[in-house]
Amino acid sequence: MFARLPLYLRLVRLDKPIGSLLLLWPTLNALWIASNGHPSPMLLVIFIVGTILMRSAGCAINDYADRDFDRHVQRTENRPLTSGKIQAWEAVALAAALSLVAFLLILPLNTLTKELSVFALFVAGTYPFTKRFFAIPQAYLGIAFGFGIPMAFAAVQDHVPMLAWIMLIANVFWSVAYDTEYAMVDRDDDIKIGIRTSALTFGRYDVLAVMVCYAVTLAIYVGIGIALKFGWMYWLGWAAAAGCAVYHYGLIRNRERMPCFAAFKHNNWLGGMLFAGIALHYALGA
Numbered sequence: 001m002f003a004r005l006p007l008y009l010r011l012v013r014l015d016k017p018i019g020s021l022l023l024l025w026p027t028l029n030a031l032w033i034a035s036n037g038h039p040s041p042m043l044l045v046i047f048i049v050g051t052i053l054m055r056s057a058g059c060a061i062n063d064y065a066d067r068d069f070d071r072h073v074q075r076t077e078n079r080p081l082t083s084g085k086i087q088a089w090e091a092v093a094l095a096a097a098l099s100l101v102a103f104l105l106i107l108p109l110n111t112l113t114k115e116l117s118v119f120a121l122f123v124a125g126t127y128p129f130t131k132r133f134f135a136i137p138q139a140y141l142g143i144a145f146g147f148g149i150p151m152a153f154a155a156v157q158d159h160v161p162m163l164a165w166i167m168l169i170a171n172v173f174w175s176v177a178y179d180t181e182y183a184m185v186d187r188d189d190d191i192k193i194g195i196r197t198s199a200l201t202f203g204r205y206d207v208l209a210v211m212v213c214y215a216v217t218l219a220i221y222v223g224i225g226i227a228l229k230f231g232w233m234y235w236l237g238w239a240a241a242a243g244c245a246v247y248h249y250g251l252i253r254n255r256e257r258m259p260c261f262a263a264f265k266h267n268n269w270l271g272g273m274l275f276a277g278i279a280l281h282y283a284l285g286a
Contacts, residue, residue, distance in 0.1 A: 007080040008094060011063060012056035018265050020055045022178065025271030026171045027051055027148030029278055030164060033228070034156035037282020043155055046105050051148060053102040058124045058144070060095035064088055065128035095125075112154040120147040135201040138183070142175030143168070163224070170220035177213035177245075178267040180206060181252055184260040207252055214245040221274060230281050237277015244270035 013019055027047055031039040063081040067088060080086040099121055106117055123144040130137040146168045153164040176198055183199035184206060202209040218241065225234050244266060251263040 004086075007085050008090075011060055011080045011086055011091060011094065012098070013059045014056065018268055019059070020052045021268045022175075022271060023051045023055050023145050023148060024048065025268075025275045026146050026167065026174075027152055028275050030149040030152035030167060031156065032275070032278050032282060033163070033167075033224075034153045037279070039156070042108070043152075046109070047148060047152060047155075050102045050105050053098045053105070054120070054124060057095040057098035057102070058127070060091045060098070061125055062128040064091040064095070106155075109155050110158050112158060112160070113151055116147070116151045116154055116160075120144070120151065123147060136176065136198045138176045138179040138198045139172055141179055142172030145175050146171030163227075166220060167224070170217045170224075173213040173220070174217040174267075174271075177210045177217065177248075178264050180210050180213070181248065181260050181264040181267075184252065184255060185257050185264070187255075207249070207255070210252060211245070211249055214248070218242050218245065230278075231285070233280040233284055234277040237273045237275075237280065240273035240277075241270045244273060 009015060031043060031047060035043075063079055067081050081088065081091050103114075103117060103121075106113055123140070124147075127137065127140050127144045130140045134140060149167045149171060150160045150164045153160050180198040180202065183197035186197070187199050198209070199206050218238065221238055221241075224230075225238060248263040248266060248270075251259040251266075
């Protein structure tokens with residue numbers, strides 16, 4: 001069992017934390033806003049650990065769903081499940097175990113948060129299969145990656161205000177942006193195996209679509225900043241995030257594999273800058 005531990009860690013991508021961070025930043029945004037900058041330590045631990053667990057479970061299910069596709073993709077052909085080092089049942093069992101632990105974490109929270117977690121689990125578990133028929137599965141991913149937002153508001157306020165759903169919409173557009181960059185890396189392989197991605201759906205307008213999605217995301221956060229009367233620290237963070245989006249254009253405009261992958265990973269900084277602006281606003285009252 002312990003000898004196989006490195007394989008399990010690779011299966012759930014604990015060696016690649018970028019995915020967890022892309023889930024974590026919008027969740028932290030919601031926790032800070034919902035609590036006026038003072039989330040309880042208990043909620044912080046629950047949502048941070050829960051986010052990592054659910055992202056890990058999602059990776060295991062994703063590899064199970066895509067096991068027959070991944071062997072034809074250069075970037076994924078050596079993953080533990082695809083290469084046969086881990087059996088399919090092991091991936092499903094691990095995903096179920098991680099999801100159970102994540103659910104146990106939220107047992108101290110209110111009923112609404114528990115109810116939302118069931119829907120969150122459904123979306124996360126079904127996302128990998130949307131790539132068979134949905135032209136832009138990245139939008140569905142955005143819901144899965146952003147459902148910590150309404151859950152955070154529910155945990156703090158025991159209801160989900162309209163602001164939470166607006167933030168979720170922003171996250172959907174952000175997810176389409178960064179996951180299209182990710183899909184641009186695998187475009188040639190995805191064409192051969194017949195999988196659906198936004199990079200293929202957008203075609204020669206893929207770069208434009210990415211930048212429009214960034215623009216919508218940032219525009220929504222302008223509205224949030226104005227509505228909540230955020231101060232200059234927030235706008236400094238927002239400007240840094242916008243600068244990241246402009247930087248990504250320079251990386252993806254030629255549609256080269258490795259620069260597109262670099263742009264995807266750099267979204268950690270975009271999300272981090274938005275959160276830093278929110279957190280510093282509440283911390284400094286500026």
